[in-house]
Amino acid sequence: MQKFKEAAQEPKKAVIYCRVSGKKQTKDGSGLSSQEYRCRQYADAKGYSVEEVFPDDVSGGGDFMKRKGMVALLRYLDDHPNEQFVVIFDDLKRYARDVEFHLKLRRLMHERGAIRECLNFNFEDTPEGKLNETVTAAAGAYERESMARQNRQKSIARLEQGFWVFRAPVGYKYVKSRQGGKELVPDEPLASVVRNALEGFASGLFASQTEVQRYLENDPYFPKDMPGGRLRPQTVPRLLRKPIYAGYVYSEEWGISVREGNHEGLISKRTHQRIIDKLDRGVYAPARKDINDDFPLRGAVSCSCCNTLLTAGWSRGCRQPYAYYRCRNRSCDLYGKGIRREVMEADFQKLLAAIQPSRELTAMASAMFHHCWDQFEAQAKEMKVAIQKKMVGLEKEIERIVDRAVDASNPRVISAYENKIEMLEKEKLVMAEKLKNSGKARYSRGDLFELSMRFLTNPRKIWDSGRSDLQKIVLRLVFLGPFKYSKERGFLNYETTLPFKALGGLMCSEYPVMKNGAAGEI
Template sequence: MKPTMPSATVSVPRKAVLYLRVSSKRQTETAFDIDKDGNSIATQRDICQQKADSLEAEVVQEFVEPGVSAQTIEKRPVFRSMLAYLQENPDVDYVIVYARSRAFRYFVDAAITRRHLDKLDVRLLSAREDFGEGTYAEAMEAVTDIMNQVQNQLSGEDIKIEMRNKAINGGTLGKARLGYLNVRIDVEGRMVNSIALDEKRASLVLKAWELYASGSYTIDRLEATMADLGLTTRQTARKPESPVSASQLHRLLQDPYYVGHVKYQGQLYPGRHEPIVGQDLFDRVQDVMRSRSGAGSRDRVHHHYLKGMLFCGRCHDAGRESRMVYVEAKGRSGSIHEYYFCRGKQDGFCDQRYLPVDIVEDKVAEAYAQLRLDQDFESDISQKLRESLENEHADTRDFFARLQNQLAEVDDKERRLVTLAAEGVLPIDKVRQLSNEYRMQRARIEEQLSTTNDRLELGTKVITQALAQLGSPRQSYERTTDRVRRLMNEAFFRRFYVDEHGPAHGVLNDPYADIMAAQTAFRSSVVTEMASGPTSTPSSRQTPISDVQTRPGRTDADMRNAPDLSGAPLSVSLGSIYLDHGSSKATLVGMTGFEPATSSSRTTRATKLRHIP
């Protein structure tokens, strides 16, 4: 038993924990704008808090089990966490639940929990069911638990009967399929749930069926095509719209729901919803699937480490964007041949031939050769990064001191406000208003203090690490595994444009695009300085990056095959160091893409540099 105080005049404060639970995710989303846990949890919390207040007990912890439909307590992680908490905190007196049916669906669970809580000297109370105390109260609790289990089982049987009856009458079970929407319609003055076509997606779903029925599309190719056409999943509270995956398309193309049927426990019933496809189209799609399920022609998803990153260079030059598709073809001898081909070839607007995989792999490897860094550039940019960091540290110390002064002023204001409030000089509403304003000022200043020292160091670290990775990228790429090559491609490049002539044309990710643009600008400054001689003026080095085409030892072919730097948001930030004799600090610090601009003057300089012709 818990110890009691010997003095009758001193009462021991009692402590309680709350256990709140709902059985479905949907219940956590009702009135979400009012309470983040949903209306049901919020209601339980209020009622349980009232119960704790009536017992003069302090609520020391709250356990929320959101959207767990498991019937046994073994399958409820939060409930198990609560029992562990009680074991570690023996001063808790009560566990308060909204109703016993919220805590237990089986009377055996209730009995086991009761025995466990008795050993801890903790009592479980229901906020909605007051059974009192004593033997009869315990008997009533046990009877209630038994009846809750019976009610739960009967409800499950009722739900099964209702779902079967709904299917027999053509109703849709659960959420609407892709291409349809759950809607509310007026039927004879009463609002009822129904299913309607999704105007945004229904036509695209039909297009997917038609393309696959043609026999010219694998699931893999259909996935890429429908993504290009704009077919996406519906947005939910937790997931944004996204392209429909190959596995989702595979299930969609076998679902009889789209031809007007509802399936329940293996039995088909005529649905009340409007079909998207006809029976003939449905049958043709199933025939294509069956024909590809045989040996040697399975409609499966093939894997290759370059998949998803290759686009047709020929179509790109013609102003189109078309993916390269990976295929495995079986020869007459039974050997497998791997190719990449432009999706536009089957659509009739591209004449690029099928490219063997080994040729494509070599072309991508050649693109890595364009990432080499000149030793003089690498040394120069590393020095400028160090100088910029040193200059920034000096500014940071001044800025830090100003922030500390501002924080001291806020402290002084808060002390004066406390004095005025205690003397009753200011109305309570005015005190609250000023207190909130000072609290917000303090939060803003403290946030700036915590980030001031880290901004430039973080940006410098990113660039320095990127420089190190560009030491010998092609050798690293050629000597590693396919899995690591995949990771390298995703790190360095956004995509590759592949043509049968020449190496792949790579579009770089940041910060590599920024570094290569800086190297191009560095070469420009060297060439300009050599041409101008020692009498050159600062303005003579204002050579636009776009005007620099060649340098000694670099051919026209090299320039054409260099990685694409277009669209790189930082392409001028590092490069502008070599277009201007001014401070490198303004360039490195002022760009918002590298670190947040800290003054209007820096922002202005950075913005101006972005528009160099």
């Protein structure tokens, strides 16, 4: 017994525990290495032999069993039950900053026969020493909780001023603000990638979240969160719904409703609302591994017999593979009967070439465009007045609901009023953005006229570029929905969009036009 006491008084083996509050301090600072260096100096001065070092990079608050380094240290002590160790750490705050877990950890160390030694605190196995240790641990817990409260209060105040305080979303970065602190600014070229994805989904360029996902996965700048350059299924829905991309700030956890931010939005508030409306309607298509750019007409052409959308794929031949479009309906007479890709796509090219209008119709389209532009400018002035009246009405409605909320006592009624006020405030911000941009065209008349006429006069040229994104635009802007294809008779029952109907329809006798602008079966 006396021999054990002497060994306890003069232990020879030691382990070091060091901790910083986060992974960022591990990467950017030298906290762990400096703590280890000081502890090793202490061990050398005491004549201890350092056996192991256990680092951690998590916050000091909470359960120490969630720290990998501390768990490994306790396991190490359990694996050496016949040896006694000194556990050295730089500061008592690195040990535990919660009174409950501090006392529990002290007990676990004692049960394993470990002796705790700290560079900035002297442990004493006396009632006074234990009291001093408990008071010091309580002071550390108070300091941690007080700092957390102050940081939260400052962050809430910052959010209420319109500044984002959390990690910068994809497409943004932090820079120093003239008003103090940091603010978000677009991070190019990543900001343009996110903007194109959001606006593309809102406008219909990307018909589903799946197409947005493929666009982002194919972009070299967008960060991927899965091996193989893939994105997690929840990444795109979260990105599409984030109000911050429309210039808003918010925090559901801290009760900060959506409000105008001080940063530049990547998209307009109106575009964001269109995205939310589209998502709420249930526009979602799961990712498919068999979709590729080899079959641009897939999803746009249906079977002439059963009207089922044709699928497509490659068939292995004797010398080379061959591409076919096929009907996938097992009950159809044409099930499994392939249509060679080059035949169907050649017919489609003829169809696009037939859409090209004459010079007379092109001149007519030019006059129509300028007439519509003049009407747009006149309507913009009327719209501005209407928006101003709408904003006045919203303001009165908000004041009315606020008065009702003040008089209400039922928590559910108060919560309903708060939700209604938040919705109206958001609508008012959208109206303010419309008022600001009323009458302002994103592009000049000349630029829009050139782009529009280039597309209307020769959509086949755009199709022949071979770019899958442009080919999808042609399909959506020229035709209304899927159209049938017969191996013997070609394309049937297709209908063009309004601009091409206005230009007089198709100009080739191979694909005649009906009075309503839709082609009939031959």
